[in-house]
Amino acid sequence: MLGRQAFEETPARHYTALLMSLFPYLCNWAKLGNANEGIQMMGQAGGxxxxxxxxxxxxxxxxxxxxxxxxxxxxxxGYASSGNEKFGFYGKEDHEYNNGWCWAVPWSLATVFFAAQVGLQRAGVIQGPYGENCSEEVQKIET
Incomplete structure (x- = not known):
């Protein structure tokens, strides 16, 4: 019932994002094969x-x-680089689940990438956010 409501309340353009939200849970489920590991793969990193x-x-x-x-x-x-998961390399610290750097590096790269996109939007090279400079074709698809 919750899944149905999620799709009913979500705009059609966001269906892909809604389906991708299951990815962390599927990763945790796949990692549960070893009873000693539990959900530590993404559980500590905040699945x-x-x-x-x-x-x-x-x-x-x-x-x-x-x-x-x-x-x-x-x-x-900031979330990935704080808490139980400290920066370091796998297996080099006193526990083997030291994967904070594995999350912090992609998030920092994403920050730089999206900041570059903001610059391109302000320069007029790419289209602005949905709703502000949205083309008529996209608005027709949504209605």
């Missing part, structure tokens, strides 16, 4: 929080709202 953040980020990308995507990516970088 639920990551799922919400990545869904939100995909929706922002679909809408070409790169300024908000830059801010969200920077916040995700």
């Amino acid at each position: 639920l929080v990551f799922s919400v953040m990545i869904t939100w980020l995909f929706c922002l990308c679909i809408d070409s709202d790169f300024l908000k995507a830059t801010i969200l990516s920077f916040a995700a970088f």
Whole structure:
């Protein structure tokens, strides 16, 4: 019932992002093969929080709202580089689940990428966020 409501309340252009929100949970489920590991793969890195953040980020990308995507990516970088997961290399610290750097590097690269897109939008090279400079064809698809 929750899945049906999610699709009923979500604009059709965001269906892909909604489906991608399942990815962190599928990763956790696949990793549960070893009883000793549990959900430590994404559990410590915040599988639920990551799922919400990545869904939100995909929706922002679909809408070409790169300024908000830059801010969200920077916040995700801060989240990934804090807490139980410290920067370091796999197996070099006192526990083997030291994967904070594995999350922090992609989030920092995403921050730089989205910031570049904001610059291109302000320069008029690419289209602005959905709704502001939205073409008539896209608006017809939505209605």
